[in-house]
Amino acid sequence: MHEKFLKPYDSTTTESRIYAEWEKSGLFNPNECVRQGVTNPNAPAYSIVLPPPNVTGRLHMGHALMLAIEDIFIRYKRMKGFRTLWIPGTDHAAIATQSVVEKQIKKDEGKGRHDIGREELLKRIEAFAAESHDTIVSQMKTMGASLDWSREAFTLDEARSRAVRNVFKQMYQAGLIYRGLRIVNWDPKGQTTISDDEIVYEERPATLYIFRYSKDFPISIATTRPETKAGDVGVAVHPDDARYKSFVGKEYDVVFCDVPLHIKIVADKEVDPTFGTGAVGLTPAHSQTDWDIADRHELSHESIIINEYAKMTVAGRLEGKKTTEARDIVIDWLKSEGLLEKEENIKQSVATAERTGGIIEPLPKLQWFVEVNKKVPGRGKTLKELMLEPVRSGAIKIIPEYFEKTYFHWIENLRDWCISRQIWYGHRVPVWYKGEDIVVGIEPKEEGWIQDEDSLDTWFSSGLWTFSTLGWPEETKDLTTYHPTDLLETGYDILFPWIARMILMTEFTLNTIPFKNVYLHGLVRDAQGRKMSKSLGNNLDPLDIAAKFGADAARMALVVGNTPGTDMRISEDKVKGYKHFSNKLWNIARFVLENTKDVKISASLSKEDIDILSVHTDLIKEVTNDIEEFRIYMAAEKIYHYTWHELADHILEVSKPIFANGDAAAQTSRKVLLMTLFDRTLRLLHPFMPFVTEEIWQSMPTKDASFLMVAKWPS
């Protein structure tokens, strides 16, 4: 027996050494597994593409959970003999990364993005991204993730850029990407448009003002934003509203706070007659609903009164004022004119930008969109339908299943996807202009073409992730072997922005699904159930936890009892419990190795020992089944329970008298039994606690492969 077993298990020195040995062996790469003869060249493939963490800093416990779950499936399948591929990568995360760096520059140097300039800002962001990347990679390795680093990808590298330009061009040619003047979600703080999914609604108290445009205007209207009324072109009422029926179709000229308005009264069923006064002032340029109503009644869209900096552009006393100041001015004016009839306190959910916190200002802007309700040429179906179908048919299975309903519900409400952003970091829109001419996809050779200034929503490139990482648009061997991928594992919070987009993009580009199974994990919360955040200071850093208790312990603490789709709580105490388990395993190794020195593994078992072994065989079946059915939270618990409370507490204890004074045959049988049980237990436990199991197994006489990582799964 190696003398290392005489001291308690030390995870810190062991884990880094073991990872280096695995990496050096090359066995994270399935091609190398085949070359070294540990995997059959014709074995079925199993693949996962890692959800690429944003290069915005360091990994948190949610990432650690993601790595643990995916590594468990990967290691299990690898031991099962599959050609198993897990591709690592990182996400440039456009807006998120740029805003982190911009904030830092503002803080350190007091400068904004335009003081720095496009080129210099990009340089700074790239330096920051590179540093984050290195930190993240080393964190992933610390967690024991058996990722094939030879295939590492970045959403903004050259290969992925080629994929992005290619898909953009194809979608444009298919008529599914268009440039249009639409109301977009403008973030005045970040100075960019954002998509519907990047909005966070915040409930806030607001005042509902009820007033008339002028003394002789016949209808009072209600609004929470009086300043926008300077952009009104009409008033809408419900067609069945008896109070206003006689006014429908009439037109009025008024002067509202120095601004001349021409107001037409229209009837539209969109209006809720029970809200406010039942009459809506229409501001088509600054409200999506109003824009739509104006469309139906042929009213002008062009009355833009607020600019990108949330300042008023009308002449008169409001000119150049911020919207918040303008609101006070309008209210004062209404009061002084005797036009304000009532003020009500109401609750309102305010749209804010998730990255900057800026209050969204709906503005009409010329932007690029993906059209989701138009038939895809050659498919006879819309993108929306193509997103629904594979989940409906079961080709894609979502775990837990109830999220499928949430998914359907979201798709039904889906509108065209605004993909252009006014930021600098990211894939630049691959469109070039020269006068009226436009070229899409590849930069024209001739002089005089100017590229679109905008960049693409980061989810456009991550939507291609399952196939761009496998080499598309090249027709690679990897692509035919590993796509569609087997499992996509991520947090339920990005079901919509990411998973739905991947299905859309893959259906469009490859006529197939990106993955067969979606495993959604919940949020990792602190011991009190609070979200981990910088401001609360309750973040647990996976690196600290791994350093203190070992990555194995951290993985077990994250996985045991953690059902998919449900938020979990984690505390240092829980991790500590599994550190003790690592040590327990270590001591079992010591006992088994000490007591089986001259064991002949081929010797036959006694009747009693055959029974004990068969219980373990049942465990193997159950655990295998649990993993296959995505119940790894249960598989982990079962192995833990068997190892500690059956193997250690019971079997080892009753073996002591046998070794002390049993007959020779009983002793031989028992030695074989313990060695067999422990060897199989290490194999079962390896996907969950890869380091300590590998370290022990290297000293086992049953060792039949270079690493436990590529040893056979027991049956």
Added chain:
RNA sequence: GCGCUCUUAGCUCAGUUGGUUAGAGCGUUCGCUUCACACGCGAAAGGUCGGAGGUUCGAAUCCUCCAGAGCGCACCA
């Protein structure tokens, strides 16, 4: 407004899709320097499974209603 989830031991959660006395971890109490391990061992206490009905031979599990908690989407003039 539409939809989803949760409510099980003091705490955090399981309960493999209806089947014998409902489980785990942590915590609590008591006893152990037992030669693998005090990062340990042995024992014990603790739950009418949110409430009310229903289906069934049988319900924590399925159905209906009610109460409480959380979340998503939409609206928000």
